[in-house]
Amino acid sequence: MNAYMPYILCLILFCIGIYAVLSKRNIIKIILGVVIAEYAVNLFLILVAYKTGGRAAIFSATENIPPQSMVDPLPHALVLTSIVIGLATTAFMIALAIRLYGKYGTFDITRMRELRG
Amino acid sequence: MSKEHEHGMSVIVKTVTRLTVGLIFLYGMYIVLHGHITPGGGFAGGVIIALSFINLDLAFGGKVSGKVFSKGGTSLVEALGAVMFLALALMGLQYGGFFDNFLHPDGEPGDLVSAGIIPLENIAISLKVGAGLFGIFLTLIVLQKFESEKKQ
Amino acid sequence: MIELYVLLGLMIAGAIIAIEVKNLLSAVVAVGIVGLGLSIIFLLLKAPDVALTQIVVEIAAVILLIRATLHRDIALKPCGSRPFGGFLAILFLGLAVLAGALTFSGGLNPFGSPLMTVSEFYPMNAVAGTGAVNVVSSVILDYRAYDTLGEATVLFTAVVGVLTVMRSKGKKKEEDLQGNNE
Numbered sequence: 001m002n003a004y005m006p007y008i009l010c011l012i013l014f015c016i017g018i019y020a021v022l023s024k025r026n027i028i029k030i031i032l033g034v035v036i037a038e039y040a041v042n043l044f045l046i047l048v049a050y051k052t053g054g055r056a057a058i059f060s061a062t063e064n065i066p067p068q069s070m071v072d073p074l075p076h077a078l079v080l081t082s083i084v085i086g087l088a089t090t091a092f093m094i095a096l097a098i099r100l101y102g103k104y105g106t107f108d109i110t111r112m113r114e115l116r117g
Numbered sequence: 118m119s120k121e122h123e124h125g126m127s128v129i130v131k132t133v134t135r136l137t138v139g140l141i142f143l144y145g146m147y148i149v150l151h152g153h154i155t156p157g158g159g160f161a162g163g164v165i166i167a168l169s170f171i172n173l174d175l176a177f178g179g180k181v182s183g184k185v186f187s188k189g190g191t192s193l194v195e196a197l198g199a200v201m202f203l204a205l206a207l208m209g210l211q212y213g214g215f216f217d218n219f220l221h222p223d224g225e226p227g228d229l230v231s232a233g234i235i236p237l238e239n240i241a242i243s244l245k246v247g248a249g250l251f252g253i254f255l256t257l258i259v260l261q262k263f264e265s266e267k268k269q
Numbered sequence: 270m271i272e273l274y275v276l277l278g279l280m281i282a283g284a285i286i287a288i289e290v291k292n293l294l295s296a297v298v299a300v301g302i303v304g305l306g307l308s309i310i311f312l313l314l315k316a317p318d319v320a321l322t323q324i325v326v327e328i329a330a331v332i333l334l335i336r337a338t339l340h341r342d343i344a345l346k347p348c349g350s351r352p353f354g355g356f357l358a359i360l361f362l363g364l365a366v367l368a369g370a371l372t373f374s375g376g377l378n379p380f381g382s383p384l385m386t387v388s389e390f391y392p393m394n395a396v397a398g399t400g401a402v403n404v405v406s407s408v409i410l411d412y413r414a415y416d417t418l419g420e421a422t423v424l425f426t427a428v429v430g431v432l433t434v435m436r437s438k439g440k441k442k443e444e445d446l447q448g449n450n451e
Contacts, residue, residue: 003379006270009277011369013284015362020288022358028293028338032300035330036284039307042323046314052381056315057404058156059396067392070404071315074388077408079319081420084160084246087326088427091253091333095434098257098338148321153401156317158409164325171332195428199421206414232401238410238417245421249428250329256435258336 006047014040027097027107031090038086042079049075126176134176141169145247152239153232159242166243167250174254191252198244205234205241273313280306293338301331318405 017040020033049072057073059065097107104112149162230236280303287299304327311320378384391412392404401407409417 003381004377006273006277006380007377008369009274009281011365013277013281015365016281016284016288018361018365019358022361023355024288026293028334029288029296031334032287032296035300036287036303039280039303042319043307043310046311046316046319047380048377049316049383050314050381051383051385054315056156056317057392058154058317059402059404061402067389070392072383072385072388073391073404073408076316076319076405077413078416079316080158080160080322080405080409081416083319083322083326084164085420085423085427087164087250087330088253088424090330091250091257092427092430092434094333094338095257095431099434153403153406155403156321158318158322158403158406161318161322161325164322164329168325168329171329175332175336195425199425202418202421206418232399232407233411235399235401235406235410238414239406242410242417242421246424249424252428253431254329254333256431257333 007044010040010044010047013043025108025110027100027109030109031093031097034093035086035090038082042082042086045075045079045082048072130176134172138169138172141172142166145169145243149239149243150236153235159239160246162239163243163246164250167247167254170251171254174258188252188255191248191255194244195248195252198241198246198248201241202238202245205238209234270313273310276306276310276313280310294335297331297334297338300334301327304330318403 014037017033017035017037020036021030024030024033051069051071053069054071055065055069057070057076100112101107106112145162145165145168147162148157148165149159152158152162283299283302283306287296287303290296290299305324308320308324308327311317311323391408395401395404395407399407399411401411
Protein backbone atom coordinates (compact mmCIF):
# COMPACT_ATOMS: atom_id res chain seq x y z
CA MET A 1 0.00 0.00 0.00
CA ASN A 2 1.10 3.53 -0.72
CA ALA A 3 3.13 5.17 2.05
CA TYR A 4 1.10 8.37 1.76
CA MET A 5 -2.32 6.70 2.05
CA PRO A 6 -3.19 7.94 5.61
CA TYR A 7 -2.37 11.50 4.61
CA ILE A 8 -4.67 11.26 1.58
CA LEU A 9 -7.57 9.94 3.67
CA CYS A 10 -6.93 12.77 6.14
CA LEU A 11 -7.11 15.27 3.25
CA ILE A 12 -10.45 13.76 2.18
CA LEU A 13 -11.80 14.28 5.71
CA PHE A 14 -10.64 17.90 5.66
CA CYS A 15 -12.30 18.45 2.27
CA ILE A 16 -15.61 17.09 3.61
CA GLY A 17 -15.50 19.64 6.43
CA ILE A 18 -14.70 22.51 4.06
CA TYR A 19 -17.46 21.40 1.69
CA ALA A 20 -19.99 21.65 4.53
CA VAL A 21 -18.77 25.13 5.45
CA LEU A 22 -19.02 26.37 1.87
CA SER A 23 -22.25 24.85 0.68
CA LYS A 24 -24.66 24.27 3.58
CA ARG A 25 -27.34 26.74 4.62
CA ASN A 26 -27.97 25.54 8.16
CA ILE A 27 -25.69 27.19 10.75
CA ILE A 28 -25.42 24.01 12.81
CA LYS A 29 -24.19 22.15 9.71
CA ILE A 30 -21.57 24.86 9.17
CA ILE A 31 -20.39 24.49 12.78
CA LEU A 32 -20.17 20.72 12.32
CA GLY A 33 -18.10 21.29 9.17
CA VAL A 34 -15.64 23.49 11.06
CA VAL A 35 -15.38 20.84 13.79
CA ILE A 36 -14.69 18.07 11.25
CA ALA A 37 -12.00 20.13 9.47
CA GLU A 38 -10.38 20.83 12.83
CA TYR A 39 -10.32 17.10 13.65
CA ALA A 40 -8.64 16.44 10.30
CA VAL A 41 -5.89 18.97 11.02
CA ASN A 42 -5.24 17.47 14.48
CA LEU A 43 -5.12 13.99 12.93
CA PHE A 44 -2.65 15.18 10.29
CA LEU A 45 -0.22 16.49 12.91
CA ILE A 46 -0.36 13.23 14.87
CA LEU A 47 0.11 11.20 11.66
CA VAL A 48 3.24 13.21 10.87
CA ALA A 49 4.64 12.42 14.32
CA TYR A 50 4.21 8.62 14.08
CA LYS A 51 7.27 6.40 13.79
CA THR A 52 6.87 2.78 12.66
CA GLY A 53 7.29 0.52 15.69
CA GLY A 54 7.69 3.55 17.94
CA ARG A 55 6.64 3.79 21.57
CA ALA A 56 4.69 6.39 23.50
CA ALA A 57 6.82 9.27 24.78
CA ILE A 58 6.73 8.25 28.45
CA PHE A 59 9.68 6.82 30.35
CA SER A 60 9.23 3.99 32.82
CA ALA A 61 10.83 3.44 36.22
CA THR A 62 11.02 -0.34 35.84
CA GLU A 63 11.82 -0.72 32.15
CA ASN A 64 14.66 0.85 30.16
CA ILE A 65 13.16 2.56 27.08
CA PRO A 66 15.69 4.07 24.66
CA PRO A 67 14.81 7.66 23.66
CA GLN A 68 15.48 6.85 19.99
CA SER A 69 12.49 4.46 19.87
CA MET A 70 9.95 7.12 20.89
CA VAL A 71 7.50 8.86 18.60
CA ASP A 72 7.88 12.60 18.04
CA PRO A 73 6.48 14.32 21.20
CA LEU A 74 6.40 17.88 19.83
CA PRO A 75 3.24 17.62 17.63
CA HIS A 76 1.51 15.82 20.52
CA ALA A 77 2.06 18.87 22.71
CA LEU A 78 0.82 21.24 20.01
CA VAL A 79 -2.33 19.17 19.35
CA LEU A 80 -3.06 18.91 23.08
CA THR A 81 -3.46 22.69 23.31
CA SER A 82 -5.23 22.87 19.94
CA ILE A 83 -7.99 20.45 21.04
CA VAL A 84 -8.96 22.56 24.05
CA ILE A 85 -8.88 25.77 21.96
CA GLY A 86 -11.14 23.99 19.45
CA LEU A 87 -13.68 23.25 22.19
CA ALA A 88 -13.67 26.90 23.30
CA THR A 89 -14.16 28.22 19.75
CA THR A 90 -16.93 25.67 19.14
CA ALA A 91 -18.71 26.94 22.25
CA PHE A 92 -18.35 30.51 20.99
CA MET A 93 -19.82 29.57 17.61
CA ILE A 94 -22.75 27.86 19.37
CA ALA A 95 -23.37 31.03 21.39
CA LEU A 96 -23.45 33.11 18.19
CA ALA A 97 -25.84 30.60 16.59
CA ILE A 98 -28.19 30.75 19.60
CA ARG A 99 -28.20 34.56 19.45
CA LEU A 100 -28.97 34.50 15.71
CA TYR A 101 -31.78 32.02 16.34
CA GLY A 102 -33.19 34.27 19.03
CA LYS A 103 -33.14 37.25 16.66
CA TYR A 104 -34.38 35.65 13.43
CA GLY A 105 -36.16 32.49 14.59
CA THR A 106 -34.32 30.26 12.13
CA PHE A 107 -30.95 28.61 11.53
CA ASP A 108 -31.10 29.17 7.76
CA ILE A 109 -28.56 31.80 6.74
CA THR A 110 -30.27 32.74 3.46
CA ARG A 111 -33.47 33.58 5.34
CA MET A 112 -31.45 35.74 7.71
CA ARG A 113 -30.36 37.87 4.78
CA GLU A 114 -33.99 38.31 3.68
CA LEU A 115 -35.17 39.34 7.12
CA ARG A 116 -32.59 42.07 7.62
CA GLY A 117 -33.55 45.70 8.00
CA MET B 118 -41.88 13.51 46.49
CA SER B 119 -39.56 16.10 47.92
CA LYS B 120 -38.98 19.40 46.22
CA GLU B 121 -35.67 18.17 44.82
CA HIS B 122 -37.40 15.73 42.48
CA GLU B 123 -39.35 18.33 40.62
CA HIS B 124 -36.47 19.46 38.41
CA GLY B 125 -34.13 17.49 36.18
CA MET B 126 -34.31 13.93 34.97
CA SER B 127 -35.88 10.75 36.40
CA VAL B 128 -35.13 9.12 39.76
CA ILE B 129 -32.93 6.42 38.16
CA VAL B 130 -30.64 9.00 36.59
CA LYS B 131 -30.47 10.95 39.85
CA THR B 132 -29.56 7.88 41.93
CA VAL B 133 -26.85 6.75 39.52
CA THR B 134 -25.48 10.29 39.36
CA ARG B 135 -25.39 10.50 43.14
CA LEU B 136 -23.32 7.32 43.26
CA THR B 137 -20.89 8.08 40.43
CA VAL B 138 -20.30 11.82 40.38
CA GLY B 139 -17.81 11.71 43.25
CA LEU B 140 -15.84 8.99 41.53
CA ILE B 141 -15.69 11.02 38.31
CA PHE B 142 -14.42 14.01 40.29
CA LEU B 143 -11.77 11.87 42.02
CA TYR B 144 -10.65 10.45 38.66
CA GLY B 145 -10.20 13.99 37.34
CA MET B 146 -8.08 14.88 40.38
CA TYR B 147 -5.99 11.74 39.82
CA ILE B 148 -5.42 12.63 36.16
CA VAL B 149 -4.33 16.15 37.11
CA LEU B 150 -1.99 15.15 39.94
CA HIS B 151 -0.31 12.35 37.96
CA GLY B 152 0.02 14.44 34.81
CA HIS B 153 3.81 14.40 34.81
CA ILE B 154 4.23 10.63 35.21
CA THR B 155 1.25 9.10 33.35
CA PRO B 156 -0.80 10.17 30.32
CA GLY B 157 -3.14 13.01 31.11
CA GLY B 158 -2.40 16.37 32.62
CA GLY B 159 -4.14 19.61 33.32
CA PHE B 160 -6.16 19.80 30.12
CA ALA B 161 -7.81 16.36 30.28
CA GLY B 162 -8.18 16.43 34.06
CA GLY B 163 -9.72 19.88 34.04
CA VAL B 164 -12.29 18.85 31.46
CA ILE B 165 -13.13 15.69 33.47
CA ILE B 166 -13.68 17.78 36.61
CA ALA B 167 -15.90 20.16 34.64
CA LEU B 168 -17.82 17.16 33.25
CA SER B 169 -18.56 15.92 36.78
CA PHE B 170 -20.22 19.26 37.55
CA ILE B 171 -22.01 19.19 34.18
CA ASN B 172 -23.29 15.71 35.05
CA LEU B 173 -24.70 17.07 38.33
CA ASP B 174 -26.26 19.97 36.46
CA LEU B 175 -27.91 17.83 33.79
CA ALA B 176 -29.30 15.28 36.24
CA PHE B 177 -30.64 17.58 38.96
CA GLY B 178 -31.48 20.72 37.02
CA GLY B 179 -29.80 24.09 37.34
CA LYS B 180 -30.95 24.99 40.84
CA VAL B 181 -29.19 22.20 42.75
CA SER B 182 -25.82 22.56 41.06
CA GLY B 183 -26.10 26.34 41.38
CA LYS B 184 -25.84 25.82 45.14
CA VAL B 185 -22.56 23.94 44.69
CA PHE B 186 -21.01 26.30 42.18
CA SER B 187 -22.47 29.64 41.16
CA LYS B 188 -21.41 31.68 38.16
CA GLY B 189 -19.45 34.11 40.31
CA GLY B 190 -17.61 31.24 41.93
CA THR B 191 -16.75 29.87 38.51
CA SER B 192 -15.25 33.17 37.41
CA LEU B 193 -13.32 33.37 40.69
CA VAL B 194 -11.81 29.90 40.26
CA GLU B 195 -10.87 30.60 36.65
CA ALA B 196 -9.14 33.83 37.59
CA LEU B 197 -7.40 31.98 40.43
CA GLY B 198 -6.01 29.44 37.95
CA ALA B 199 -4.75 32.15 35.62
CA VAL B 200 -3.13 34.09 38.47
CA MET B 201 -1.48 30.93 39.82
CA PHE B 202 -0.07 30.06 36.39
CA LEU B 203 1.34 33.56 35.86
CA ALA B 204 2.68 33.75 39.44
CA LEU B 205 4.59 30.50 38.92
CA ALA B 206 5.98 31.89 35.67
CA LEU B 207 7.02 35.17 37.32
CA MET B 208 8.66 33.40 40.27
CA GLY B 209 11.02 31.87 37.74
CA LEU B 210 12.39 35.34 36.95
CA GLN B 211 14.21 35.33 40.27
CA TYR B 212 16.13 32.18 39.33
CA GLY B 213 16.85 32.47 35.63
CA GLY B 214 13.94 33.49 33.44
CA PHE B 215 10.24 33.45 32.72
CA PHE B 216 8.90 29.89 33.26
CA ASP B 217 12.19 28.76 34.79
CA ASN B 218 11.77 25.41 36.54
CA PHE B 219 13.20 26.59 39.85
CA LEU B 220 12.10 23.63 41.99
CA HIS B 221 13.54 21.06 39.63
CA PRO B 222 16.20 19.09 41.57
CA ASP B 223 13.71 17.97 44.25
CA GLY B 224 12.51 14.38 44.04
CA GLU B 225 13.35 11.35 41.94
CA PRO B 226 11.98 11.19 38.36
CA GLY B 227 8.89 8.99 38.42
CA ASP B 228 7.76 9.92 41.93
CA LEU B 229 4.60 11.89 42.60
CA VAL B 230 6.63 14.78 44.06
CA SER B 231 9.09 15.46 41.28
CA ALA B 232 9.54 17.57 38.16
CA GLY B 233 9.62 20.90 39.98
CA ILE B 234 6.82 23.28 39.08
CA ILE B 235 5.19 21.06 36.42
CA PRO B 236 2.60 19.50 38.81
CA LEU B 237 1.77 22.94 40.20
CA GLU B 238 1.32 24.29 36.68
CA ASN B 239 -0.87 21.28 35.90
CA ILE B 240 -3.13 22.19 38.84
CA ALA B 241 -3.34 25.82 37.66
CA ILE B 242 -4.20 24.76 34.11
CA SER B 243 -6.84 22.31 35.34
CA LEU B 244 -8.51 25.04 37.44
CA LYS B 245 -8.52 27.37 34.46
CA VAL B 246 -9.80 24.86 31.88
CA GLY B 247 -12.36 23.24 34.18
CA ALA B 248 -13.82 26.49 35.48
CA GLY B 249 -13.82 28.04 32.00
CA LEU B 250 -15.66 25.11 30.44
CA PHE B 251 -18.19 24.93 33.27
CA GLY B 252 -18.75 28.68 33.01
CA ILE B 253 -19.44 28.35 29.28
CA PHE B 254 -21.83 25.48 30.00
CA LEU B 255 -23.70 27.45 32.67
CA THR B 256 -24.03 30.45 30.39
CA LEU B 257 -25.17 28.47 27.36
CA ILE B 258 -27.58 26.08 29.06
CA VAL B 259 -28.91 27.49 32.30
CA LEU B 260 -29.41 31.11 31.28
CA GLN B 261 -31.01 29.97 28.06
CA LYS B 262 -33.43 27.83 30.04
CA PHE B 263 -34.38 30.75 32.28
CA GLU B 264 -35.02 32.94 29.26
CA SER B 265 -37.30 30.41 27.61
CA GLU B 266 -39.21 29.98 30.89
CA LYS B 267 -39.60 33.75 31.14
CA LYS B 268 -41.03 33.93 27.63
CA GLN B 269 -43.62 31.27 28.39
CA MET C 270 -1.80 -0.82 10.31
CA ILE C 271 -5.07 -2.13 8.83
CA GLU C 272 -7.00 -0.84 11.89
CA LEU C 273 -5.93 2.68 10.99
CA TYR C 274 -7.48 2.43 7.51
CA VAL C 275 -10.69 0.86 8.86
CA LEU C 276 -11.08 3.63 11.44
CA LEU C 277 -10.30 6.35 8.90
CA GLY C 278 -12.93 4.93 6.56
CA LEU C 279 -15.43 4.89 9.44
CA MET C 280 -14.60 8.52 10.22
CA ILE C 281 -15.08 9.58 6.60
CA ALA C 282 -18.42 7.75 6.47
CA GLY C 283 -19.45 9.41 9.74
CA ALA C 284 -18.49 12.84 8.41
CA ILE C 285 -20.50 12.35 5.19
CA ILE C 286 -23.53 11.20 7.21
CA ALA C 287 -23.16 14.16 9.58
CA ILE C 288 -23.23 16.60 6.69
CA GLU C 289 -25.89 15.07 4.47
CA VAL C 290 -28.47 13.80 6.98
CA LYS C 291 -31.63 15.90 7.44
CA ASN C 292 -32.16 15.45 11.18
CA LEU C 293 -29.82 17.65 13.22
CA LEU C 294 -29.73 15.27 16.21
CA SER C 295 -28.45 12.49 13.92
CA ALA C 296 -25.86 14.90 12.53
CA VAL C 297 -24.50 15.73 15.99
CA VAL C 298 -24.35 12.03 16.92
CA ALA C 299 -22.47 11.29 13.67
CA VAL C 300 -19.91 13.97 14.59
CA GLY C 301 -19.57 12.12 17.88
CA ILE C 302 -18.66 9.00 15.87
CA VAL C 303 -15.95 10.98 14.07
CA GLY C 304 -14.50 12.31 17.32
CA LEU C 305 -14.45 8.98 19.14
CA GLY C 306 -12.87 7.25 16.14
CA LEU C 307 -10.26 10.00 16.16
CA SER C 308 -9.56 9.23 19.81
CA ILE C 309 -8.96 5.53 19.05
CA ILE C 310 -6.66 6.50 16.16
CA PHE C 311 -4.63 8.69 18.53
CA LEU C 312 -4.28 5.67 20.81
CA LEU C 313 -3.08 3.50 17.88
CA LEU C 314 -0.57 6.18 16.87
CA LYS C 315 1.01 6.07 20.38
CA ALA C 316 -0.35 9.40 21.62
CA PRO C 317 -2.16 8.48 24.88
CA ASP C 318 -2.20 12.06 26.24
CA VAL C 319 -3.93 13.35 23.14
CA ALA C 320 -6.34 10.38 23.06
CA LEU C 321 -7.46 11.02 26.66
CA THR C 322 -7.97 14.73 26.03
CA GLN C 323 -9.80 14.10 22.74
CA ILE C 324 -12.30 11.61 24.18
CA VAL C 325 -13.15 13.92 27.09
CA VAL C 326 -13.41 17.05 24.94
CA GLU C 327 -15.55 15.18 22.40
CA ILE C 328 -18.07 14.23 25.09
CA ALA C 329 -18.21 17.83 26.30
CA ALA C 330 -18.63 19.17 22.75
CA VAL C 331 -21.48 16.75 21.95
CA ILE C 332 -23.26 17.64 25.20
CA LEU C 333 -22.93 21.35 24.41
CA LEU C 334 -24.15 20.92 20.83
CA ILE C 335 -27.14 18.77 21.80
CA ARG C 336 -28.26 20.79 24.80
CA ALA C 337 -27.69 24.20 23.30
CA THR C 338 -29.36 23.65 19.94
CA LEU C 339 -31.69 20.71 19.87
CA HIS C 340 -34.49 21.69 22.23
CA ARG C 341 -35.57 24.10 19.49
CA ASP C 342 -38.10 23.25 16.80
CA ILE C 343 -35.65 22.91 13.97
CA ALA C 344 -35.18 19.17 13.67
CA LEU C 345 -37.14 18.34 10.55
CA LYS C 346 -36.75 21.45 8.43
CA PRO C 347 -34.91 20.80 5.18
CA CYS C 348 -31.45 22.27 5.01
CA GLY C 349 -30.49 22.68 1.39
CA SER C 350 -27.43 24.18 -0.25
CA ARG C 351 -26.60 27.80 -0.91
CA PRO C 352 -26.72 29.26 -4.42
CA PHE C 353 -23.16 29.33 -5.79
CA GLY C 354 -22.09 27.34 -2.72
CA GLY C 355 -21.69 24.16 -4.72
CA PHE C 356 -19.58 25.88 -7.36
CA LEU C 357 -17.35 27.49 -4.71
CA ALA C 358 -17.01 24.18 -2.91
CA ILE C 359 -15.99 22.31 -6.05
CA LEU C 360 -13.45 25.03 -6.91
CA PHE C 361 -11.97 24.93 -3.42
CA LEU C 362 -11.84 21.14 -3.31
CA GLY C 363 -10.03 21.08 -6.64
CA LEU C 364 -7.44 23.51 -5.31
CA ALA C 365 -7.10 21.48 -2.10
CA VAL C 366 -6.51 18.25 -4.02
CA LEU C 367 -3.95 20.03 -6.19
CA ALA C 368 -2.13 21.35 -3.13
CA GLY C 369 -2.23 17.91 -1.55
CA ALA C 370 -0.77 16.30 -4.67
CA LEU C 371 2.03 18.87 -4.80
CA THR C 372 2.78 18.35 -1.09
CA PHE C 373 2.81 14.57 -1.18
CA SER C 374 4.95 14.48 -4.34
CA GLY C 375 7.86 16.17 -2.59
CA GLY C 376 8.10 17.81 0.80
CA LEU C 377 6.49 15.32 3.17
CA ASN C 378 8.20 12.27 4.64
CA PRO C 379 6.41 8.92 4.09
CA PHE C 380 4.08 7.73 6.85
CA GLY C 381 6.01 6.15 9.71
CA SER C 382 9.32 8.00 9.37
CA PRO C 383 9.12 11.44 10.99
CA LEU C 384 11.64 14.21 10.60
CA MET C 385 13.24 14.18 14.05
CA THR C 386 16.02 16.76 13.69
CA VAL C 387 14.53 19.23 16.20
CA SER C 388 12.34 16.97 18.31
CA GLU C 389 15.09 14.50 19.14
CA PHE C 390 16.24 16.99 21.79
CA TYR C 391 13.13 16.48 23.91
CA PRO C 392 13.24 12.69 24.61
CA MET C 393 17.00 12.84 25.06
CA ASN C 394 17.02 15.61 27.66
CA ALA C 395 13.54 15.72 29.23
CA VAL C 396 14.19 13.56 32.31
CA ALA C 397 17.55 15.12 33.14
CA GLY C 398 16.38 18.65 32.35
CA THR C 399 12.95 18.80 33.99
CA GLY C 400 12.49 15.64 36.06
CA ALA C 401 9.17 14.78 34.37
CA VAL C 402 8.85 11.21 33.10
CA ASN C 403 6.08 12.13 30.64
CA VAL C 404 7.89 13.89 27.81
CA VAL C 405 4.73 15.55 26.40
CA SER C 406 4.02 17.08 29.81
CA SER C 407 7.55 18.43 30.05
CA VAL C 408 7.23 19.96 26.56
CA ILE C 409 3.92 21.75 27.16
CA LEU C 410 4.71 23.01 30.66
CA ASP C 411 8.45 23.60 30.59
CA TYR C 412 10.12 23.86 27.20
CA ARG C 413 7.14 25.42 25.45
CA ALA C 414 5.20 26.94 28.33
CA TYR C 415 4.57 30.08 26.27
CA ASP C 416 2.27 27.94 24.09
CA THR C 417 0.24 27.06 27.16
CA LEU C 418 0.14 30.70 28.23
CA GLY C 419 -1.23 31.62 24.80
CA GLU C 420 -3.76 28.80 25.04
CA ALA C 421 -4.92 30.09 28.42
CA THR C 422 -5.33 33.54 26.88
CA VAL C 423 -7.40 32.19 23.99
CA LEU C 424 -9.58 30.18 26.38
CA PHE C 425 -10.14 33.25 28.57
CA THR C 426 -11.05 35.30 25.50
CA ALA C 427 -13.52 32.65 24.37
CA VAL C 428 -15.19 32.55 27.80
CA VAL C 429 -15.45 36.35 27.86
CA GLY C 430 -16.84 36.27 24.32
CA VAL C 431 -19.51 33.72 25.24
CA LEU C 432 -20.47 35.73 28.33
CA THR C 433 -20.70 38.90 26.24
CA VAL C 434 -22.76 37.36 23.47
CA MET C 435 -25.14 35.59 25.83
CA ARG C 436 -25.68 38.32 28.41
CA SER C 437 -29.32 39.03 29.24
CA LYS C 438 -29.07 42.19 31.37
CA GLY C 439 -29.27 45.67 29.89
CA LYS C 440 -31.27 44.59 26.86
CA LYS C 441 -34.55 46.27 27.60
CA LYS C 442 -34.43 48.63 24.62
CA GLU C 443 -33.80 45.79 22.21
CA GLU C 444 -36.72 43.79 23.62
CA ASP C 445 -38.95 46.81 23.03
CA LEU C 446 -37.74 47.00 19.45
CA GLN C 447 -38.48 43.32 18.91
CA GLY C 448 -41.92 43.78 20.37
CA ASN C 449 -42.58 46.56 17.86
CA ASN C 450 -41.47 44.40 14.98
CA GLU C 451 -43.72 41.57 15.97
